[in-house]
Amino acid sequence: MAVNSLAVLQRTINREKLLQKAKELGELAEKHAAQADLDARLPDVVYEKIKEAGFQKLLRPKAYGGQNLDYYTFGDIIRTVANYNVSAAWLTYFAIIHETWPAFLPKKGRDELFNSGALMADVFAPIGKVIDDGEGYRLTGQWNFCSGVFGCDWIALGAVHKMQDGTEPEFSLFIVHKKDTEIIENWDTIGLRGTGSNAVKVDNVYVPPHYVFPLTRVLNGATSPDENYEEDYQIFNVPYLAFFLAGFQHVLIGAIERLIRNFKEKTENRIRIFNNNTNEKEAGSAQRTLAELNIQLTALKALAKDYADRLHYYQDNSIRVLEEEERELLFAIRGYTAKTASEMATRILITLGGNSVYKSDGSERFVRDILAVAAHPTHQYEDAMAGYGRTIVGFKGHPTW
Numbered sequence: 001m002a003v004n005s006l007a008v009l010q011r012t013i014n015r016e017k018l019l020q021k022a023k024e025l026g027e028l029a030e031k032h033a034a035q036a037d038l039d040a041r042l043p044d045v046v047y048e049k050i051k052e053a054g055f056q057k058l059l060r061p062k063a064y065g066g067q068n069l070d071y072y073t074f075g076d077i078i079r080t081v082a083n084y085n086v087s088a089a090w091l092t093y094f095a096i097i098h099e100t101w102p103a104f105l106p107k108k109g110r111d112e113l114f115n116s117g118a119l120m121a122d123v124f125a126p127i128g129k130v131i132d133d134g135e136g137y138r139l140t141g142q143w144n145f146c147s148g149v150f151g152c153d154w155i156a157l158g159a160v161h162k163m164q165d166g167t168e169p170e171f172s173l174f175i176v177h178k179k180d181t182e183i184i185e186n187w188d189t190i191g192l193r194g195t196g197s198n199a200v201k202v203d204n205v206y207v208p209p210h211y212v213f214p215l216t217r218v219l220n221g222a223t224s225p226d227e228n229y230e231e232d233y234q235i236f237n238v239p240y241l242a243f244f245l246a247g248f249q250h251v252l253i254g255a256i257e258r259l260i261r262n263f264k265e266k267t268e269n270r271i272r273i274f275n276n277n278t279n280e281k282e283a284g285s286a287q288r289t290l291a292e293l294n295i296q297l298t299a300l301k302a303l304a305k306d307y308a309d310r311l312h313y314y315q316d317n318s319i320r321v322l323e324e325e326e327r328e329l330l331f332a333i334r335g336y337t338a339k340t341a342s343e344m345a346t347r348i349l350i351t352l353g354g355n356s357v358y359k360s361d362g363s364e365r366f367v368r369d370i371l372a373v374a375a376h377p378t379h380q381y382e383d384a385m386a387g388y389g390r391t392i393v394g395f396k397g398h399p400t401w
Helices: 005-009 015-031 033-039 044-053 071-082 086-098 107-114 215-219 240-244 248-268 284-316 324-352 363-374 381-392
Strands: 120-132 137-146 154-162 169-177 182-184 198-207
Touching: 005 071, 005 284, 015 033, 015 044, 015 071, 015 086, 033 363, 044 086, 071 086, 071 248, 071 284, 086 120, 086 248, 086 363, 120 169, 120 198, 137 154, 137 169, 154 198, 169 198, 169 215, 215 240, 240 284, 248 284, 248 324, 248 363, 284 324, 324 363, 324 381
Parallel strands: 120 154
Antiparallel strands: 120 137, 137 198, 154 169, 182 198
């Protein structure tokens, strides 16, 4: 799978400017990190900074203000923010990818959503109940884990229902405005507290047909339902779910980079009073731990690059649907990254000792955030490896991821 990474990077004309904006966003979010942990949400200024940076527009079709954004820069934006604040990186990642699903709506829907100037959220879990009222659809249900709900206006919610132009039930996302929902503040979690991923509830809310994202059809290779208005639109030319889930690994890698940096700084200045007042940086065990952490980080970055290489190969060859083993290989990469990052984070916290457990230190928050990221179903290690292993010997993989 040959990919010229340098040539691909040149597709993004403003890479350095985007990474500088990511750094500024991360620094801003870090200033609010401790309070966000208590409030279970980042403040509005962080959402405004995301919009000011224009991250939400990057992967839109060019007709709606998007651009050619290579997947290496896409990952580096997320990773850069995660160096400072993991919750802000999570929200940045979602702001970018959530403005791709309107591209798969009829023109009326994509015009209205893209021109609204508002951020978007979603919950994929297909737990909603849908009634066809002859004109559109009526949606009822309650969904947990609506990340960034306080900073978003539009919310896409999962349900399985037979579409008016379909013959059997399909997995779709039904898009509603936040004003038509009830936010249930139940986000009391170990980590990622700044994402404010509360529950949303809707009761018999009307959803017009042009506000339905036909996920099953997109996963099977569909593009725009009325006209492929940009044949070279990059998200029309990749497997949608493989792209959509690509950012989690960068959230984890950025957070681990920061933790390793913290570990190095603390090790260099740490005096072990119960070990004859020795300087920790002179200890072979500390040196070996730091070396192993750096090698593990290098390996995770290499896997992330391989993932991006594959996305560019798919895009350049208009591959929208993957063979089972290839699909599950990507799941395995995500799962391995999540497991390895969480193990590294735990090791750092334990090795640093008692001073690292204070909330004022910040390291423990990065550890908690990494554990929360690793718990996401799209990259749970056991599922990922079981699914990939099944395809290696010729069976079907995981039914979703």
